[in-house]
Amino acid sequence: MLEIRNLQAFYGEAQALHGIDLSVGEGEVVTLVGRNGAGKTTLLRTIIGLHRGVKGSITLNGTEITGVATHKRARLGLGWVQDDRGIYASLNVEENLTLPMVTHPDSAWSLQEVYDAFPVLADRRRAPGTTLSGGEQQMLALARVLRTGARLLLLDEPSEGLAPVIVQQIRDILLRVKEAGTTVLLVEQNVKFASTVADRHYVLAEGSVATNLDNTEFKERQDELLTYLGM
Numbered sequence: 590m591l592e593i594r595n596l597q598a599f600y601g602e603a604q605a606l607h608g609i610d611l612s613v614g615e616g617e618v619v620t621l622v623g624r625n626g627a628g629k630t631t632l633l634r635t636i637i638g639l640h641r642g643v644k645g646s647i648t649l650n651g652t653e654i655t656g657v658a659t660h661k662r663a664r665l666g667l668g669w670v671q672d673d674r675g676i677y678a679s680l681n682v683e684e685n686l687t688l689p690m691v692t693h694p695d696s697a698w699s700l701q702e703v704y705d706a707f708p709v710l711a712d713r714r715r716a717p718g719t720t721l722s723g724g725e726q727q728m729l730a731l732a733r734v735l736r737t738g739a740r741l742l743l744l745d746e747p748s749e750g751l752a753p754v755i756v757q758q759i760r761d762i763l764l765r766v767k768e769a770g771t772t773v774l775l776v777e778q779n780v781k782f783a784s785t786v787a788d789r790h791y792v793l794a795e796g797s798v799a800t801n802l803d804n805t806e807f808k809e810r811q812d813e814l815l816t817y818l819g820m
C-alpha cells in the first residue's frame with residue numbers, strides 16, 4: 590500500500606532523513622520507534638506532504654505522491670492525526686466530528702459508530718474543544734480521522750502522556766480499526782503498547798532505518814529496545 594524508497598528530508602542545509610526504505614502492506618499496523626530526534630515525526634510529515642525539502646519516492650497504492658498536495662493525498666486515502674491533535678478549540682465535540690470531509694464513504698465511521706466506540710465523546714458532545722482532557726482530545730482526534738474513512742492512518746504518538754486506562758481504550762480502537770482492514774503507520778515510543786497493536790516495527794536511528802522487526806522479534810528484544818530508547 591505504502592512504498593518508500595531512498596527518502597531524504599532536509600531542514601535547510603541539515604539532513605534529517607538519510608535514505609529511508611520502508612513499506613507498509615494493506616491492513617498492516619506498523620510502528621516507527623526510535624530515540625528523540627531519530628526522524629519519526631519528520632517521516633510522518635513527509636508522507637502526509639507537510640514537509641518541503643524532500644528527495645526520493647513515496648508511492649501510495651502505486652501512485653507517486655511526492656509532488657502531490659496534502660489535501661490531494663487525503664483524497665487518495667491518507668489520514669493524519671498530528672501530535673498536537675489539531676482540535677478546533679472554538680467548536681464543540683460534535684462540530685469537530687462533523688467537520689471533516691468524508692474521502693472514503695465505504696470505510697467512514699458514522700457519528701453513531703464513533704459514539705458507540707468512544708462513549709466519553711457522546712457524553713461530552715456539546716463540550717467545547719478547549720475543555721477536553723488530554724485523553725478526550727486524543728480520542729476526538731482519532732475519531733475525526735475515522736470519520737473521513739481514510740484507508741491509511743498516520744498517527745503520531747497516540748498514547749503519549751495518557752493515563753493507562755485511556756491508553757487501553759486507544760489500543761482497543763486501533764485493534765478494531767485493524768480488524769476492519771484499515772492500514773496504520775504510527776510513531777510509538779511506548780514499546781509495550783506498540784507490541785500489543787502492531788504487526789511490524791521499524792527502528793529509526795539518526796534518520797535511517799536501523800532495523801525492521803516483526804512483532805515476535807520485537808517482543809523478544811523488548812528489554813534491549815527499552816534500554817536503547819533510554820526508557
Ligand SMILES: Nc1ncnc2c1ncn2[C@@H]1O[C@H](COP(=O)(O)OP(=O)(O)OP(=O)(O)O)[C@@H](O)[C@H]1O
Nearest residue numbers: 600603604605623624625626627628629630631632
Ligand atoms: N523545524 C526544524 N528545524 C530544523 N531541524 C529540525 C526541525 N524539526 C526537526 N529537526 C531535526 O530533524 C531531526 C529529526 O527530528 P524529528 O522531530 O523528526 O525526530 P523524532 O524522531 O520525531 O523525535 P521526537 O521523538 O523528539 O519528536 C532532528 O535532528 C531534529 O533536530
